[in-house]
Amino acid sequence: MANRRQSTALSNLGASGANSRASLGAPRLAAHKSAKTPGRASASGRKSLLGRPSVGGRRSMLPAKSPLLKPRSSSIYSGRGSSAFLDGPKKDTRPIKDKQWQAEQGEALIEFLIATNYNHHISPKILMQPTRKDFECIFQFLYRLIDPHMEFSNKFEDDVILIFKRLRYPFEVKKSALHAVGSPQYWPSLLAALSWLLETIKYSMAVEHDSESIDFTSSEDPTQDDVAEKLTYQYLQGAYKSFLAGEDEQEVDEFFGPHYEEKQRLLDEEIVRLTTEKTQMEARMSTLESGESLLSGISKKRDDFIGDVDKFHKFIGQLTDRKASLEQTKMALEQEEATFIAELKHLEAQKAQLVQQISGQTVSAVDVQNMNIEREKKREALRAAEASVESTTNEIYEAERRVTTHVETISELVASFNKRGSEIRVIPANAKYAGGLDLQLRSVPAGSEDEGNVNLDLKAFLKPALKKLKEAHNAKCHQAQEDLITLKDQANQAVDRVSDKQAALDDMKNTIAKIEGEAETAKAEEEKLEALQGDRVSVEADISRIKAEHEDQVSSLQKEIDEAKANHEQLRLKCGTEQQEMEAKVRATLDMVTDHKMYIHNSLRQIERHTTTIKQQIESSLS
Numbered sequence: 001m002a003n004r005r006q007s008t009a010l011s012n013l014g015a016s017g018a019n020s021r022a023s024l025g026a027p028r029l030a031a032h033k034s035a036k037t038p039g040r041a042s043a044s045g046r047k048s049l050l051g052r053p054s055v056g057g058r059r060s061m062l063p064a065k066s067p068l069l070k071p072r073s074s075s076i077y078s079g080r081g082s083s084a085f086l087d088g089p090k091k092d093t094r095p096i097k098d099k100q101w102q103a104e105q106g107e108a109l110i111e112f113l114i115a116t117n118y119n120h121h122i123s124p125k126i127l128m129q130p131t132r133k134d135f136e137c138i139f140q141f142l143y144r145l146i147d148p149h150m151e152f153s154n155k156f157e158d159d160v161i162l163i164f165k166r167l168r169y170p171f172e173v174k175k176s177a178l179h180a181v182g183s184p185q186y187w188p189s190l191l192a193a194l195s196w197l198l199e200t201i202k203y204s205m206a207v208e209h210d211s212e213s214i215d216f217t218s219s220e221d222p223t224q225d226d227v228a229e230k231l232t233y234q235y236l237q238g239a240y241k242s243f244l245a246g247e248d249e250q251e252v253d254e255f256f257g258p259h260y261e262e263k264q265r266l267l268d269e270e271i272v273r274l275t276t277e278k279t280q281m282e283a284r285m286s287t288l289e290s291g292e293s294l295l296s297g298i299s300k301k302r303d304d305f306i307g308d309v310d311k312f313h314k315f316i317g318q319l320t321d322r323k324a325s326l327e328q329t330k331m332a333l334e335q336e337e338a339t340f341i342a343e344l345k346h347l348e349a350q351k352a353q354l355v356q357q358i359s360g361q362t363v364s365a366v367d368v369q370n371m372n373i374e375r376e377k378k379r380e381a382l383r384a385a386e387a388s389v390e391s392t393t394n395e396i397y398e399a400e401r402r403v404t405t406h407v408e409t410i411s412e413l414v415a416s417f418n419k420r421g422s423e424i425r426v427i428p429a430n431a432k433y434a435g436g437l438d439l440q441l442r443s444v445p446a447g448s449e450d451e452g453n454v455n456l457d458l459k460a461f462l463k464p465a466l467k468k469l470k471e472a473h474n475a476k477c478h479q480a481q482e483d484l485i486t487l488k489d490q491a492n493q494a495v496d497r498v499s500d501k502q503a504a505l506d507d508m509k510n511t512i513a514k515i516e517g518e519a520e521t522a523k524a525e526e527e528k529l530e531a532l533q534g535d536r537v538s539v540e541a542d543i544s545r546i547k548a549e550h551e552d553q554v555s556s557l558q559k560e561i562d563e564a565k566a567n568h569e570q571l572r573l574k575c576g577t578e579q580q581e582m583e584a585k586v587r588a589t590l591d592m593v594t595d596h597k598m599y600i601h602n603s604l605r606q607i608e609r610h611t612t613t614i615k616q617q618i619e620s621s622l623s
Contacts, residue, residue: 092171096188105195112198113138116145127191129182135190142194145201169196231259315408322404388621395614402610406603407443413596414441420592424585426469433582435472437465458597466593470586477582480575487568494564498557505550512543 095101106127113122120137130138136156143163144150152159157178164173173193177186235256239249358371418440421427429438439462442455456462519536 092189092192094192096192102188102191105191109138109191109194109198112202113141116141129187132178132181135178135181138194139197142197142201146204164193164197167197167200169193231256318408385621392614392618392621395617399607399610399614403607406607409603410600411443413599414443417441417589417592417596420589424582424589426466426589433469433473435469437469439465458593458600463590463593463597466586466590470582470590473582473586477575477579480571480579484568484572484575487564487571491561491564491568494557494561498561501553501557505554508546508550512547515539515543 103124106124109127110122110124118138118141120134120141122138126134139160140152157175160178161173161175171189171193173190174186177190180186181190235250235252238255242249418427421439422431425432426434426437427440428434429436429440439456441462443453519540523536
């Protein structure tokens with residue numbers, strides 16, 4: 001098959017023909033390359049399923065003044081052409097009449113159309129005898145991969161012939177063949193033309209893929225020497241194609257600048273990443289040297305292993321129960337087998353009687369042949385019934401295995417719910433926030449009659465209980481907020497009292513100053529007022545006493561204010577923290593319970609439907 005595929009139309013072109021044929025359009029390739037280079041952004045970012053860049057943002061290979069409609073003055077489209085076309089159409093050496101070759105080419109064409117999102121139905125049956133509409137859709141789809149802006153005229157046959165000529169197809173495409181596409185006379189040559197067009201498209205894609213821009217984010221090292229050579233080759237290639245298209249080539253700085261800017265950016269990012277990794281490794285090294293993190297990690301693993309031991313003990317108990325259940329099932333099957341054996345012996349006895357009766361009867365050869373045929377039919381029916389019973393047994397075993405898996409999943413979810421409830425202190429019933437409610441879930445282990453069921457009604461009891469706890473917590477939060485407001489009022493009243501005391505203190509200071517002035521006056525007239533000396537001493541004592549009392553009152557009030565502010569701040573922070581924690585925990589718990597309930601509901605529905613289906617199949621097979 002591989003050798004046959006190699007003998008394609010491309011092999012008919014020699015070295016000179018392959019090198020001298022016109023490209024798929026210099027304007028197309030030049031525009032496509034300029035769209036891929038930085039500074040000439042493509043207008044469309046669509047990617048093909050084949051991994052090559054989309055040609056949706058490039059210019060058409062056949063623009064408004066298409067070379068299909070008007071010959072170009074370029075040497076590519078005029079002057080000397082490929083030597084394959086100087087002597088007229090050549091004889092097609094491909095085995096186009098071979099059915100195997102046609103099947104191979106049809107398979108390759110279907111595979112390519114599916115990979116490129118062909119928007120019509122396609123199958124090997126269609127390609128055996130296609131209609132003109134099928135050929136038209138396939139050809140237009142393939143050619144638009146080369147020139148997405150091509151608009152076909154009403155004369156489709158003329159467009160096809162002209163396109164194949166401009167693409168340098170080495171064989172003649174007849175108009176009569178395009179009028180009778182599906183005829184056995186013309187379809188092989190048209191299939192060969194489509195195969196050649198497909199190979200041309202694949203070749204164009206491979207060339208474009210090989211000449212893609214350098215990707216500095218790929219696994220190859222962007223500092224290698226061949227990167228500069230590739231960029232230089234791409235620039236020269238684009239400049240030469242621009243020259244052939246009659247356009248100005250791209251500036252050197254404009255082409256190379258973005259590439260090396262991207263390279264510099266990637267190197268800077270790599271330096272930052274390595275610096276970050278170095279910092280992380282140093283921190284990890286210091287942590288390992290301290291030994292605290294390693295010890296705590298080992299302790300945590302030890303606790304996890306201890307918990308896993310308990311889980312394994314529980315799982316072993318479940319497996320033991322499951323084993324007992326399977327043994328009971330095995331005993332039932334053995335009894336059923338014994339019943340079948342007894343029935344078989346009875347049937348064999350009946351068979352012996354029938355054989356004895358038949359041996360005493362005179363039958364013809366035709367009757368014997370009919371009986372043999374009927375016996376073979378009965379044997380086939382018996383084998384089919386045995387296969388059906390075996391298949392049903394396997395399905396029952398698979399259903400039981402899935403039920404066991406679901407039960408284990410339910411047990412894990414129940415354990416996760418109980419663990420989360422213990423963390424937020426709502427489980428067990430004597431927990432801090434449980435409110436006397438027993439919210440702990442317990443699942444029936446595998447192997448029991450009610451395996452997978454839980455002890456609480458999730459919708460009727462658990463969800464309302466959690467809602468009630470949430471409402472109680474919200475009420476406590478509201479009460480704490482009210483207490484906070486009361487403390488704020490008390491603090492404001494204390495501040496007012498301090499202000500009043502401060503005013504009284506100012507009045508006392510004024511009085512003291514006045515008294516001190518009078519004392520100074522009295523002292524200046526000491527000789528005249530010796531009789532008032534005793535009064536002055538008494539007044540000074542009163543002043544000292546008043547000062548001491550005032551200072552004591554001020555320090556006491558200040559201490560009360562500080563304590564009130566500290567208590568207020570502590571209560572506010574504690575209230576806010578507890579409110580946020582409880583809201584987050586209650587919300588997470590409700591989400592987990594809801595998801596768990598929906599998962600259990602859906603699992604039970606699936607198990608019920610599957611069990612019903614198996615039951616119906618068993619009943620139908622037994623009946």
